[in-house]
Amino acid sequence: MIRYAARIDRVAAVLIGAALVIYLLMALGEVAQGNDGMTASLSPYLPLLIGVAWAAPMLARELESGTASWAWSLGARRRKWLASRSGPLLAVTLVAGCALGGLVELSMIRWFPAMTQDRITPMLIAAAFPAVVAFCLLAAAIGLTAAAITTRLIPAIALTVAAQIAFAYLAPEAAVHLAPARTVPASA
Numbered sequence: 001m002i003r004y005a006a007r008i009d010r011v012a013a014v015l016i017g018a019a020l021v022i023y024l025l026m027a028l029g030e031v032a033q034g035n036d037g038m039t040a041s042l043s044p045y046l047p048l049l050i051g052v053a054w055a056a057p058m059l060a061r062e063l064e065s066g067t068a069s070w071a072w073s074l075g076a077r078r079r080k081w082l083a084s085r086s087g088p089l090l091a092v093t094l095v096a097g098c099a100l101g102g103l104v105e106l107s108m109i110r111w112f113p114a115m116t117q118d119r120i121t122p123m124l125i126a127a128a129f130p131a132v133v134a135f136c137l138l139a140a141a142i143g144l145t146a147a148a149i150t151t152r153l154i155p156a157i158a159l160t161v162a163a164q165i166a167f168a169y170l171a172p173e174a175a176v177h178l179a180p181a182r183t184v185p186a187s188a
Contacts, residue, residue, distance in 0.1 A: 026042070027107040031110055039127075040127035054140075100136070104128075
């Protein structure tokens with residue numbers, strides 16, 4: 001069943017792989033030429049791509065077309081079916097998040113010290129390794145949840161886009177505002 005699921009989802013996996021190749025080229029360009037921060041600033045788009053191009057459509061198509069009900073009527077357990085459908089997605093999402101986090105860290109090697117002096121900025125928080133991995137996994141979870149709630153393709157994608165954009169913007173902003181402020185004593 002997992003081989004069948006992987007065959008169905010190969011286009012989405014290739015799309016995620018192509019996006020990672022583009023991120024790799026951007027990171028290598030930053031290491032070779034300079035400090036523009038393009039890889040870090042574009043890192044929230046991979047989780048959005050994972051949620052919209054793979055997670056939401058995968059489950060929504062199965063539920064909307066009735067394929068899931070057909071599989072369940074043939075004796076496939078619902079948990080096993082869901083695990084076989086979402087397992088490859090979550091595995092690839094974890095690998096893609098780790099790869100993107102590593103590429104962002106690689107691209108920051110040649111940044112000017114002034115660019116990384118203040119590490120509490122929304123862009124740097126969203127581009128940190130744990131945040132990138134968490135946003136990728138969150139996008140997959142949001143896509144699967146939206147598909148399970150709506151059972152329709154277009155509303156699932158719309159909910160995934162709205163929720164992922166909200167989380168990608170609000171979480172780093174909240175982290176900046178909730179971070180403790182460090183004050184420097186005034187010199188006499």
